[in-house]
Amino acid sequence: MGKTRFKVPLKRNQSFTLNITSMTDMFTILLVFLLQSFAAGEVNLDLATGVRLPSSSTEKNPVDGVKLSLSPTELKFDQTVIAKVIDSKIDLASIDPNDDKFIKPLFEALKKFNTDNEKLAKTGKVLLQADQELPYGTISKVLYTASMAGFPNLKLVTTVGQ
C-alpha cells in the first residue's frame, strides 16, 4: 500500500502582520538618548582627525572660539591645514627666521580672522585640540603666536577622564 503524500495547501493570497512593537521600543530609547546628547553642548566640537586628546577632570563644556588643531602631522586652522608638523615640531619653513616661536601662517590666518569675524575675535578665545604626545615646546609656539595675534584666551580641549 503506497503512502499518500500530504501536501501543504498554499493560499497565494494569504497576508501576515508584522509585529513592530519591539523595534519601536528600540527606536524610542535610541531617539531619546541621542536627542539628549545632541542638545547638551553650547558648541558642537568635532574631534580633529589624527588627534588623541589628553583626558582631564575638568567639567567645563566647550565655548565658542577660534578652533585650532595640532596633530603629529599638521597644524590646522578650523579645517584648513596651515603648517606641517615634522617629528613633533612645526616645519621650519613656517617659522619666522627672526623668532623661533613665531608661526607665520598661523599669525596670518588669525589676523585675517580678526578682520572677518570681529565679534568672535574680540573674545580672544582659542580652542586648541592638541595631540597628547606632542611636546610642550611645539604647543608653546602655537600659544605664543596666538597671543601675538590677539588671542590670549586659550582653552585646552580634553576628553572626560580621571
Added chain:
Amino acid sequence: MGRSKKLTINHNSEFELDLAPLLAVMVKLVPVLLVSSAFVQMMIIETELPQVVQQAIKQQETNPKSAQISVNITKNEGVKITVTEGDQQKIEIIGLDNDKKIDFKALHAKFVEMKSSHPEIFKIDFNPDSDVTYKDVVRVMDEARKARNKDIKFPVIDNKTGQKSTTDYMFPEVVFSNTMDG
C-alpha cells in the same frame, strides 16, 4: 410612523494603533542624530570659577606682597615647586617614580600641603620644559586644580561680605609664564 434605528455600541471593540508615521519619523531622525552625535565627550580647561574664588584671584594679582608659586616641569627630574614670599624662596622637588614618570600622587599631596599653608593663593605659574609631553602638562594642571578628597576644604574670605567660606579649589588659575620667553 417612522422606525428609529437603535445605535448599538459594542464595548468590546478594539482599535488598531497605526505606528507607521511614528516609525517613519524615528527611522529618519535616528541616523541623522547618530551621525551628528559625538561619542567622545569633549571638555575644556577653562577658568570660570565661583565668584569668591575669582575675587580671591583678583586680590592676589593686585597685592604685590602675596606669595607666588611657580611650577617647573622637567622630563628628567620631575616637578620643582618654588614658593616665593618677599625675599625668601622655598623649593620643593617631586622626583620621578620607579617607572621614570612624574609621581602624580605625591605631587597632588604636595599641592594640598602648599594650599593648606597658603590658602590665599589660587594662581600658579607654569614653566614646563619643551620636551615635556602635553598630556603630562594637562595632568599636572589637573592635580593642582582641585583637592581630590572631598573632605578637604580650604578657607576663603568673601571680600564683599567679609564672610568666611570654604572651597575645594586649590590652584585653578594657571599661567604659562615661559610662553613668551625667547
